[in-house]
Amino acid sequence: MTFQQLIFWFFSAVLIFAALRVITARNPVHAALFLVLAFCTAAGLWIQLEAEFLGIALVLVYVGAVMVLFLFVVMMLDINIEKLREGFWSYLPVGATVALLMVAEMALVLTGPWFGLEDAPRPPAAPAGYSNTKELGRLLYTDYVYPFELAAVILLVAIVAAIALTLRRRKHGKYINPGDQVQVRRNDRLKIISMPAEKKGD
Amino acid sequence: MLDSLLAYPQALLGPLWPVVWTLVKIMLIVAPLMLCVAYLTLWERKLIGYMQIRKGPNRVTFFGIRWLGGWAQPIADGLKLLVKEVIIPAGSNKFLFVLAPVLALGPALAAWAVIPFSPELILSNIDAGLLYLMAMTSLGVYGIIIAGWASNSKYAFLGSLRSAAQIVSYEIAMGFSLVGVLMAAQSLNLAEIVKAQQNSAGAFGWFWLPLFPLFITYLISGVAESNRAPFDVAEGESEIVGFHVEYSGMTFAVFSLAEYSAMILISTLTSIMFLGGWLSPFPVSWGLLGTGGFGWLFAKIFFVASMFLWFRATFPRYRYDQIMRLGWKVFIPVTLVWIVVLGAWMQTPLWIWWK
Numbered sequence: 001m002t003f004q005q006l007i008f009w010f011f012s013a014v015l016i017f018a019a020l021r022v023i024t025a026r027n028p029v030h031a032a033l034f035l036v037l038a039f040c041t042a043a044g045l046w047i048q049l050e051a052e053f054l055g056i057a058l059v060l061v062y063v064g065a066v067m068v069l070f071l072f073v074v075m076m077l078d079i080n081i082e083k084l085r086e087g088f089w090s091y092l093p094v095g096a097t098v099a100l101l102m103v104a105e106m107a108l109v110l111t112g113p114w115f116g117l118e119d120a121p122r123p124p125a126a127p128a129g130y131s132n133t134k135e136l137g138r139l140l141y142t143d144y145v146y147p148f149e150l151a152a153v154i155l156l157v158a159i160v161a162a163i164a165l166t167l168r169r170r171k172h173g174k175y176i177n178p179g180d181q182v183q184v185r186r187n188d189r190l191k192i193i194s195m196p197a198e199k200k201g202d
Numbered sequence: 203m204l205d206s207l208l209a210y211p212q213a214l215l216g217p218l219w220p221v222v223w224t225l226v227k228i229m230l231i232v233a234p235l236m237l238c239v240a241y242l243t244l245w246e247r248k249l250i251g252y253m254q255i256r257k258g259p260n261r262v263t264f265f266g267i268r269w270l271g272g273w274a275q276p277i278a279d280g281l282k283l284l285v286k287e288v289i290i291p292a293g294s295n296k297f298l299f300v301l302a303p304v305l306a307l308g309p310a311l312a313a314w315a316v317i318p319f320s321p322e323l324i325l326s327n328i329d330a331g332l333l334y335l336m337a338m339t340s341l342g343v344y345g346i347i348i349a350g351w352a353s354n355s356k357y358a359f360l361g362s363l364r365s366a367a368q369i370v371s372y373e374i375a376m377g378f379s380l381v382g383v384l385m386a387a388q389s390l391n392l393a394e395i396v397k398a399q400q401n402s403a404g405a406f407g408w409f410w411l412p413l414f415p416l417f418i419t420y421l422i423s424g425v426a427e428s429n430r431a432p433f434d435v436a437e438g439e440s441e442i443v444g445f446h447v448e449y450s451g452m453t454f455a456v457f458s459l460a461e462y463s464a465m466i467l468i469s470t471l472t473s474i475m476f477l478g479g480w481l482s483p484f485p486v487s488w489g490l491l492g493t494g495g496f497g498w499l500f501a502k503i504f505f506v507a508s509m510f511l512w513f514r515a516t517f518p519r520y521r522y523d524q525i526m527r528l529g530w531k532v533f534i535p536v537t538l539v540w541i542v543v544l545g546a547w548m549q550t551p552l553w554i555w556w557k
Contacts, residue, residue: 003220029351033298036344056333064340068347068370072363075351131329133390178527
C-alpha cells in the first residue's frame, strides 16, 4: 500500500464517519460541525484526484462562507429536538424507499456491467506545467462565457431580492448618518463661555 | 553536503522518509515562527512604550545579565500562562471549548506551507497558492464561532457573532484585493507573483504602486481580520466583551498566539504580494545591494508588523457599526472599481509592470 492509498483510505473513513454523524448527531450544532469536517475531507479527496482548484474552492466557499452562516443560524435558533423527531417512524418507509432507490441507481451506474467505471476511458496524465486553475478559467471565460454571465446575473438578482426582503427601516431606530457624524465640528456642539470665578465678598 | 547527510536517515526510514522529512521541514518553519510570535509581543510593548516616551519591559532577564533586560519577558509571560488554571465554564461543551483555540491557531500556521521565503525556500510550491491562502484564512473564523458557542455564555456568544461577522465581511475585501494581485501577476503561485514584480526599477516595480488602493485595502482589512486595534472590539473592555471572556490560562494564550501569528502571516502576505517578497528594493544593477534574499523579506515583514503596532498606539477604537460600514461601503466598492480600472489598464501600452 503506498502512502497515497493510505491517505485515501484515511480520508474516506473520516468522510463516511462525518457524513453519518451529520444525520445522527443529536445536537444540530454538532451536526453542522460534522458537515464542516465532511467538506474538508471531501476537499482532501478532490485534491488527491488532482482537482486542486475544486478542492480549495470547496473549502473556501462552503466551509469558509456557507457553513459559517449556517452555524450562525443554527446556533441562534432554539431548536426543539423532540419535536423534530416526532413522526420518525411514519416517515421512515418513504425515506427508506428514496434512499434505497438512490443506492440502487448509483450501484447501477458505478458498478453495473453496462456503465461500469472500468469502461470509461482513463483520462490521460496531465502534461508538466498543466494548471487546472488556468484551464478552468479559460473555459469559463471563453467557451462558457454566456452561461457563466447568466449564472452571475441570477445570483445578483437573488442578492438584490434577499436584501429587498429583509431591509426595513426601524421606526424607533437611532440610526445616524455616518456622513453627518463625520461632518460634526467642535464649535457646533460646544460653547466655551467666559465665567469668572466667584469673588470673595469683602 | 546536505544530501550526503540525509542519505543515512533516508535509508534507515525507507518508505516513512517523506513523512518524516516533511515533518522536519514543517518544524523548521513553525518553531522560528513561534519564537517570532513571542518576541513580537515584546517588540509590541517596547515600541508602544517608545511611542509613549517610556521604556517598556526592561526587568526580566536571563541569569541576571543586566544588558539583556526585558529579553526574557515573553518566556516569563508564557510560563505564567502555562501554569495558570484553565477554567472550563459549567454547562459548556468541554471538547469544543478546548478545540476552539486550536481551530483558531491551526489555519494561521497551515497557511505558511505555501509561503516562499526565497526563490528556493518553499515548503510546497503549489500552483493555486493564493487560493489556498484564502481558504486557510477563511477557516480561522471557526475558532471564534465555536469559542463563543461552547462557552455557554450569552456575552461570549454575542461577542463571537460580532467578531465572526466582522471577519467574514473583511474577507470579501481581502479576496477582491487578491484578485487584483493575481490579475497583475498572471498567476496564483506565490513564487511567480514575486517573480512578476522583478524588474529594473527596484522598489517601483513592485505591485504596491499599480495596485495602491488594493494594497491599502488589504493592509487595513488584514488589521480587521486579525482582530487588532483599532478593530479589536473583541477586547474592547470599555464597551463590550468578546468571544474569549470565558477563557483563561493556556487556552486564552493560544488565542493570543493565533492573533499574533495571523498578524505575522498578514504582514508576510502583504510583503510578498505588494512589496516584492524576497526582492531587493534597489535595482539589480547595484550589485550586492540589488540581490534579493530572505533578509529583505524579513525586513519587510518586520516593517509591516511594526505598522500593526503603530496603528494600535495611534488610533482610537472603531465603533462596531462603523467597522461594518468601512468594510462594506468603502473597501468593497474601492476594490471593485480598481479591478475594473486594472483590467482596462492592462490592455493599454501604459501598463509597464508585466512583460
